[in-house]
Amino acid sequence: MSNFTSLTSKIVPLNAENVDTDQIIPARFLKVTDKLGLGEQLFCDWRYNADGSPKPEFILNKPEMKGRQVLLAGDNFGCGSSREHAPWALAGYGFRAVISTSFADIFRNNSLKNGLLPIIVDKDTHAQLFSLAEEDPNTSVSVDLATQTLSLPDGRAVRFPIDSFSKTCLLNGVDEIGYVLGMREQIEAYEAR
Amino acid sequence: MAKTLFEKLWDAHVVAQEPDSPAVLYIDLHLVHEVTSPQAFEGLRKRGIKVRRPDKTFGTLDHGIPTHDRSLPILDEMAARQIAIMEQNCADQGIQLYGLKTGADKQGIVHVIGPELGLTQPGMTIVCGDSHTATHGAFGALGFGIGTSEVEMVLSTQCLLQRKPETCNVQVNGTLKKGVTAKDIILGIIAKYGVGGGTGMVYEYTGDAIRAMTMEERMTICNMSIEGGSRAGMIAPDETTYNFVAGREFAPKGAAWDKKLAWWKTLPSDDGATYDATYSLDADVLEPMITYGTNPGMGMHITDRVPDPAKIGDLSQRKALEKALAYMDLTPNQPLLGHKVDVVFIGSCTNSRMSDLRQAAEMLKGRKVSPNVRVMVVPGSAQIKKQAEREGLDTIFKEAGAEWREAGCSMCIAMNGDQLQQGQYAVSTSNRNFEGRQGKGGRTFLASPLTAAATAIAGVVADARSMVN
Numbered sequence: 230m231s232n233f234t235s236l237t238s239k240i241v242p243l244n245a246e247n248v249d250t251d252q253i254i255p256a257r258f259l260k261v262t263d264k265l266g267l268g269e270q271l272f273c274d275w276r277y278n279a280d281g282s283p284k285p286e287f288i289l290n291k292p293e294m295k296g297r298q299v300l301l302a303g304d305n306f307g308c309g310s311s312r313e314h315a316p317w318a319l320a321g322y323g324f325r326a327v328i329s330t331s332f333a334d335i336f337r338n339n340s341l342k343n344g345l346l347p348i349i350v351d352k353d354t355h356a357q358l359f360s361l362a363e364e365d366p367n368t369s370v371s372v373d374l375a376t377q378t379l380s381l382p383d384g385r386a387v388r389f390p391i392d393s394f395s396k397t398c399l400l401n402g403v404d405e406i407g408y409v410l411g412m413r414e415q416i417e418a419y420e421a422r
Numbered sequence: 423m424a425k426t427l428f429e430k431l432w433d434a435h436v437v438a439q440e441p442d443s444p445a446v447l448y449i450d451l452h453l454v455h456e457v458t459s460p461q462a463f464e465g466l467r468k469r470g471i472k473v474r475r476p477d478k479t480f481g482t483l484d485h486g487i488p489t490h491d492r493s494l495p496i497l498d499e500m501a502a503r504q505i506a507i508m509e510q511n512c513a514d515q516g517i518q519l520y521g522l523k524t525g526a527d528k529q530g531i532v533h534v535i536g537p538e539l540g541l542t543q544p545g546m547t548i549v550c551g552d553s554h555t556a557t558h559g560a561f562g563a564l565g566f567g568i569g570t571s572e573v574e575m576v577l578s579t580q581c582l583l584q585r586k587p588e589t590c591n592v593q594v595n596g597t598l599k600k601g602v603t604a605k606d607i608i609l610g611i612i613a614k615y616g617v618g619g620g621t622g623m624v625y626e627y628t629g630d631a632i633r634a635m636t637m638e639e640r641m642t643i644c645n646m647s648i649e650g651g652s653r654a655g656m657i658a659p660d661e662t663t664y665n666f667v668a669g670r671e672f673a674p675k676g677a678a679w680d681k682k683l684a685w686w687k688t689l690p691s692d693d694g695a696t697y698d699a700t701y702s703l704d705a706d707v708l709e710p711m712i713t714y715g716t717n718p719g720m721g722m723h724i725t726d727r728v729p730d731p732a733k734i735g736d737l738s739q740r741k742a743l744e745k746a747l748a749y750m751d752l753t754p755n756q757p758l759l760g761h762k763v764d765v766v767f768i769g770s771c772t773n774s775r776m777s778d779l780r781q782a783a784e785m786l787k788g789r790k791v792s793p794n795v796r797v798m799v800v801p802g803s804a805q806i807k808k809q810a811e812r813e814g815l816d817t818i819f820k821e822a823g824a825e826w827r828e829a830g831c832s833m834c835i836a837m838n839g840d841q842l843q844q845g846q847y848a849v850s851t852s853n854r855n856f857e858g859r860q861g862k863g864g865r866t867f868l869a870s871p872l873t874a875a876a877t878a879i880a881g882v883v884a885d886a887r888s889m890v891n
Contacts, residue, residue: 246742247617247717251856256837260486260500262460262507274858279844303738305618308651308717309856311553312458313569331621334587334653335553339569392585394443405571406465409579412438412446416474416581419437419448 231344232402236325237371238298242362243288248302249309250336254318256310267314268321289322298325299370301358305329306347307336316340326372328379330355341395342405348372348379348389357381374400424692427658428589428624431564431689435547437581444583450546451478452576453532454517456508457485457837458551462574463511473515475580480541481512481519484531486838489800489827492522501838515577530803530829533557533771537641538803540670544659544686549576554771554853555654556647560640561667562659562689564624567648587653588623588698595629596705601887603781604639605773605851605870607631608646609711611703613721620652623699626691627657631705637666638777645772646853649718658690710885712758713855713868715746720855722758724873724885730754749857750865751845758867758883764846766791766824766878767860768871769800770834773851776806778871783815785875785886786822792881797824798840800832824878836861849877 258270276287283290300319306329307315316339319327326346337347350358361368361382371380374396378386391399398405409416425433438446452475459481466473473479486501488494496502505522512519520529528535533554536542548558548565551573558565568582576582594607612619625647632640640657647655657663664683667673674682709723720743722729728747731754734740747754752761768774768782779801791797799819801807807829810816816826833840834852842848842864851874855866867883876886 244738244741245745246738247719249717249854249856251854251859255858255862256835257862259457259837260498260504262504263464264461274862279862303742305621305651308617309553309648309854311551311567311569313461313551313571316569331618333618333651334621335567335569335648339571342569342571392442392444394583405583406469406575406578409446409575409581409583410471412579412581415438415446416448416579420580 233399235373239369240299240301241297242301246303247305250315253315264317267318271318271322300327302329308333311335313339316343316345424694426691426695444585447584451548453550454481465574473577476516479517483521485831489830489832531771534802540673553648557645559644559656566653590623590699591697592625592627593629593702594631603870604642606711608643609721612650617719618651620650625652625655638775727755761883765848766797767833767850770852772853774802782871782875783818791823791878794881797878800827803829
């Protein structure tokens with residue numbers, strides 16, 4: 230599993246609530262049998278015209294957004310379908326973290342397993358980040374997982390929640406399946422009940 | 423201590439619980455389909471391990487398969503390849519597959535065939551790489567959707583790492599009026615509490631309106647729990663549940679049945695059990711529901727008018743509504759009754775069971791669908807298709823001018839060629855009205871099978887109560 234420690238990046242603001250996983254990666258791209266290459270289709274129907282040309286007004290198509298690793302999204306990001314193709318597409322594009330006020334449960338779980346850090350912030354910080362991004366499109370943030378802090382341009386450090394197990398797994402790239410495979414005796418004991 | 427249904431199931435399935443770690447939860451039934459599993463099977467191959475419990479794992483082909491004549495080849499090469507890989511994975515791992523070549527007579531949508539075969543039973547933990555696994559909660563099971571990494575974990579270990587969610591008691595009391603259905607109840611709950619209202623929680627639906635329901639109606643309710651943000655929706659088992667399960671292929675028999683039944687009867691939430699939250703919906707005053715926007719929470723009574731963003735105080739909610747209405751090409755305050763429709767889709771894991779088809783057929787009997795509307799009826803499983811044909815429903819649909827198709831997810835997820843064209847409107851009995859969900863640029867109004875059938879005849883959004891057959 231991919232690990233995550235810290236990063237500093239300018240942010241990509243996507244100011245929409247309830248972004249569902251059908252928007253992140255439409256169902257017609259789910260016929261793949263591996264995890265790679267989905268970054269091209271990330272937000273496909275918002276990003277490209279019918280002829281495949283990029284829609285210039287969509288945030289990811291603004292030239293200065295290229296290479297940015299932090300997505301700032303609206304409330305309840307990743308709702309809907311359980312498709313893990315959504316974090317595969319986000320990570321495949323190059324995102325390492327998504328900031329929102331809340332994430333859908335399945336999307337959050339899927340992201341943590343792919344080195345994509347869901348960062349939950351309070352409403353005020355969230356609104357502040359969007360206005361900062363509007364004032365200065367080059368607004369940059371720093372994320373440090375070990376201390377669970379998101380550092381804003383004004384120097385303020387905001388602590389974000391993550392359960393200690395997920396944090397350890399992300400910091401060290403722990404293989405969760407390996408961890409449970411190691412519990413064979415307990416599983417056998419349960420099955421024998 | 424008094425426990426809820428959820429807490430009883432959770433406690434009964436914890437294999438291990440280390441401090442500061444999620445629980446290791448044992449999974450009784452793992453359902454697998456072709457779209458979210460290939461990368462998981464590949465993971466097992468890389469580790470050099472086999473599926474731990476193929477006897478607790480069942481496969482179906484539903485998401486990507488065509489719903490036209492099954493004797494024709496699959497023209498979509500990627501879909502055909504995914505299906506071939508699923509067939510190979512199941513054969514290699516000794517997993518029963520209900521597909522095109524093996525078990526074709528029992529193939530169908532994963533959340534339709536689980537209950538139909540008696541695989542789904544009270545007290546079980548059930549997972550699938552599909553968010554509508556919540557459906558199985560109708561039996562007093564804990565069913566929820568998982569991602570592909572989690573599919574790989576369950577294939578490898580028959581366990582899942584899970585943090586304990588909170589609980590919410592969703593009370594539905596009262597008596598539904600004629601023409602108002604289970605679909606309207608769940609659309610009503612989601613409209614009231616929003617698409618994120620259940621995040622972090624498991625819903626338990628209680629109340630006399632729920633108790634009065636058939637299993638098929640309960641499945642429709644639990645199915646859409648995820649559209650309210652809740653990964654799982656549960657209903658305590660009762661005589662209705664036991665009668666449904668009894669005698670099905672994989673249901674326990676004889677002494678095993680008696681033993682299970684005794685346990686199932688202990689599962690309903692204890693008097694005095696507490697929940698982290700309580701929601702409610704009054705069935706007495708509910709009208710048929712329809713969605714107008716681009717998420718399942720954007721719903722209203724079918725006789726209402728589309729809401730006006732100008733009247734919404736919260737800026738981001740106002741923007742979301744403006745964006746949705748722009749996509750749907752609707753104007754504030756317009757009625758949806760009488761709005762033009764190009765396609766009517768009757769199907770999906772929400773509404774493709776016998777009672778749904780019978781309701782639609784009753785409305786369509788002796789009538790014709792509007793010449794301007796394409797009407798697709800897609801049964802949830804091969805067994806439902808056969809039963810419907812035994813009852814002559816297929817003839818009713820075909821004589822009315824509707825298409826009668828093979829079982830699958832079809833236009834609910836629109837990855838098999840069944841899809842809306844750019845700009846088209848559909849009334850759909852499925853579960854998601856997200857942008858492009860039923861085809862790129864397509865626009866979806868979610869509603870009940872009754873509303874769908876009435877709309878098919880009228881050629882515009884119609885209130886079934888004004889045209890009961």
